[in-house]
Amino acid sequence: MSNLRVGLVPIVRPLFRGSRLGLEHSSRQALEALGPKLGFELAFVAEPVADAAQAEAAARAAQNAKLDLLLVQHVTFATGDAFMPLLELPIPVGLWALPEVWESGPLPQNAICGLNLGVSLAQKPTKWFYGVVEDTWFQARLQLTLQALRGARVLREGRVLWLGGHAPGFFAFGALPETGLTVEKADLSELWAALAAVSEAEVEERASAFRELSEYPLEVLRESFRLELALEKLARPYDGVALREWPEIPDQTGVMAYAAMARLADMGYTLAPEGDVMGLAGMLALKAISGRPAILLDISHFSSKGVMLWHGGEAPQVWAGGPTRLVPHFNRNLPAVRDMPLRAGPISGLRLLPGRKAVVHGGVLNGDKGYDGDSGHLTRPTWAGEPLTPRQFLASWLNHRIPHHLAVGMGAHEEALLEMCVWLGLEVLPPRSEERRLVW
Structure with a gap:
């Protein structure tokens, strides 16, 4: 930008x-x-x-x-x-x-x-x-505002592709941003056409350049490379793509989309899984503010280590806290997902919500790997700048009934995110950490 x-x-x-x-x-x-x-x-x-x-x-x-x-x-x-x-x-x-x-x-x-x-x-x-x-005070305040305005600009002026709609049953992902972001809808038939247009020479070129550790030989990954090339063609005109990556893609191609999405993220493309356009918008804002790729994660476990954040294996290598490798999908046993620990360090998060509302959060990843795919533990969480315990964070997330994707960016950028929300006229939800009684 x-x-x-x-x-x-x-x-x-x-x-x-x-x-x-x-x-x-x-x-x-x-x-x-x-x-x-x-x-x-x-x-x-x-x-x-x-x-x-x-x-x-x-x-x-x-x-x-x-x-x-x-x-x-x-x-x-x-x-x-x-x-x-x-x-x-x-x-x-x-x-x-x-x-x-x-x-x-x-x-x-x-x-x-x-x-x-x-x-x-x-x-x-x-x-x-x-x-x-x-003066350092003047420059620090101005730099913060510039970061906030970069996030605001992509949410006002960006253009994204919603490819295939949301994943089946994930009804909360049907909501669209109210910030001015242009969302263009396309059916998965456009992906099938793009796949058919990929030549064997293109697949061979992509395969010959592959250098990542993998449990699969190159021949088994060819359809993943073909999917990568098709998605890259469709993504090129847009700031990002929200992709319905299951169940149709593995059913029709025999491969999961995650390795292709991970490798495209390495190249600078922003793809959100499960057709989550609001999550994609959060990723784009975090990328604009931090200057680094953002990812989407689920809350998948809670323990004394903290809140485990995980997703299927589409994170770029810049997020890796150790070696990466391509492995079978945990559920379907199909090629391929990128398996890696999420790197330790501070993170920031944004979730846009209907009604011009938002959640701004942060914390620290401790570097401990969890489940196969991309995973790590959130410790020392914050919510709108307020420190919480991991249990209070989890309670706040559930009490507010937030959809199950956390858009996460590298670095401590909550101040910029909070200012961005002010410029955009978004209401930032406060923590709601009641742990015992029903909250609705």
């Missing part, structure tokens, strides 16, 4: 001494220099705004610039008429105050007071910033 587009509108009241020091010019240069480091471009800069007419003109220009974030910079204090047209734009807005250039004598800018006025007048979510561009 391309860099985020950031705009800058400086607010400068000529009455203040600080308006004549060129602070808006030096901070603009510093912001432009920071862009490549944090993954944004300064795509729009307005002339300094001092009154309502100038603010309205700057607002029109900013909206036409198709920005992901607009920074309204208080170089000096200004009253609401000089910035309210900017706060009312349908664009994420940050209010930013520059520090005073001296600390005694005549007040030079009164910028932080302008920031205070601005946040008190804002009628929609607005992020505040303070400091010069070089």
Whole structure:
């Protein structure tokens, strides 16, 4: 995905001494220099705004610039008429105050007071910033917002394929995101046609490049490679694919889809199993925020080790905490699934829900492998930033009646996920860890 587009509108009241020091010019240069480091471009800069007419003109220009974030910079204090047209734009807005250039004598800018006025007048979510561009506090807050907006952008503007609908009986997976994500539906007949179009030469080329440990000889994996090539062709135009990978695929091809899905994930494709579009959306947001592939997992066991997270074997190798190998499916004994422990370390999770709701969670994987496929134990879980015990986490998940897939990304990104939900207008559910009585 391309860099985020950031705009800058400086607010400068000529009455203040600080308006004549060129602070808006030096901070603009510093912001432009920071862009490549944090993954944004300064795509729009307005002339300094001092009154309502100038603010309205700057607002029109900013909206036409198709920005992901607009920074309204208080170089000096200004009253609401000089910035309210900017706060009312349908664009994420940050209010930013520059520090005073001296600390005694005549007040030079009164910028932080302008920031205070601005946040008190804002009628929609607005992020505040303070400091010069070089300050670590300013950069940390901006970086967090940029991560959140990357997640928000893919959920607003992304395009995914729902191939075959949801798995049989998994009725909760029939819900679709309400964030603007475009979902295109296709029947599995398109997959059968794509499979028929794969040439033997393509299969041979894919087989000759195979290097992973496997319990199967190459000849047995040929149909898995054919499925991989067909899925890759269908996935190429999209940000992700939610695939109904059973029961039709193994019934018709004699192979499970998981090894093919795992190898495509190695190549950067995002595929969600069991036709879970909401899970796919969570994966895409986590990938955009973390910069690493995300996976879907089930809660499959609970013990003193924690909450065991598992799925059938479609995770990319970057998630592996040890050697990987292709093995038979645990239930059908068909080729093939990728077997591996999930790597130890912090994780973050997102589950979108109907009614513009979401669960944001996190924790640590301890590196202990569980069942065949991709598996690990969740320890030190958190829910919307609140620490829970593993039992409280499990109780909260069940008490809220959350569908059975956890979209999980690498790293501790709950703050960015929570901010993303604010920008998208999603209600984040609190933990609900009552362990004894009926909760409905």
